[in-house]
Amino acid sequence: MLFCEQCGVHVRGSLQRCPLCQSPLSGQKEENAYPALPPAKKPLRLILRLAALATVVVAVTCCAINFSLPKTGWWSVFVLAGLASTWLVLGVTVRKRGSPMKAIVWQLVTISAVTFAWDLCTGFAGWSLDFVLPIFIPCAQLAAVIVALALSMRPAEYLFCLSVCILSGLIPLVLLLCGVVGVIYPSVICVGISLVALAGVLLFKGKELRDDAVRRMHL
Numbered sequence: 001m002l003f004c005e006q007c008g009v010h011v012r013g014s015l016q017r018c019p020l021c022q023s024p025l026s027g028q029k030e031e032n033a034y035p036a037l038p039p040a041k042k043p044l045r046l047i048l049r050l051a052a053l054a055t056v057v058v059a060v061t062c063c064a065i066n067f068s069l070p071k072t073g074w075w076s077v078f079v080l081a082g083l084a085s086t087w088l089v090l091g092v093t094v095r096k097r098g099s100p101m102k103a104i105v106w107q108l109v110t111i112s113a114v115t116f117a118w119d120l121c122t123g124f125a126g127w128s129l130d131f132v133l134p135i136f137i138p139c140a141q142l143a144a145v146i147v148a149l150a151l152s153m154r155p156a157e158y159l160f161c162l163s164v165c166i167l168s169g170l171i172p173l174v175l176l177l178c179g180v181v182g183v184i185y186p187s188v189i190c191v192g193i194s195l196v197a198l199a200g201v202l203l204f205k206g207k208e209l210r211d212d213a214v215r216r217m218h219l
């Protein structure tokens, strides 16, 4: 064991200097003074890998649909850009432990607005409402669920933003009913996913959602 003449203390391990007074230590160094820790289990890594796989599936599917329907414009570029930026935000926020939920909601809003504006300015072929919006909303919902699971969030931390993502999934329903949507399948699937997600949240987290709503109204 190492010894500090200055402080008169024994020091374990293989340090060069005393951790208290920084003077050189005398005596025998000890290797492996601390027990080896078993590697921590990493559910986060598995979840992120599954999410990455899901992203690839979405990206490939979008490109395939777009490739077979070239007349609808090259909207899949936006989907790819959106997925890439989602991962960027996810990466930054998971690392920084910031507020990834709000980031997801903001991204959903900005990407929808930007693609809609782009579609409108280029003669409104309708791809922003036909494809981008109904593909993005379930992606945002999935991202919200993944982040909530990966960061082991409490219901109060994720329920509000998750609800916003889920309820925005009903916007395509309004668009469908108004007859604005040209290719209906993506919107129908998006509304279906959103309704199932809504039922899931109400059934499993209904009480927490009510508590959260009450708290927000008091603020």
Ligand SMILES: [Zn+2]
Residues within 6 Å of the ligand: 004, 005, 006, 007, 008, 018, 019, 020, 021, 022, 023
């Ligand atoms: Zn010392």
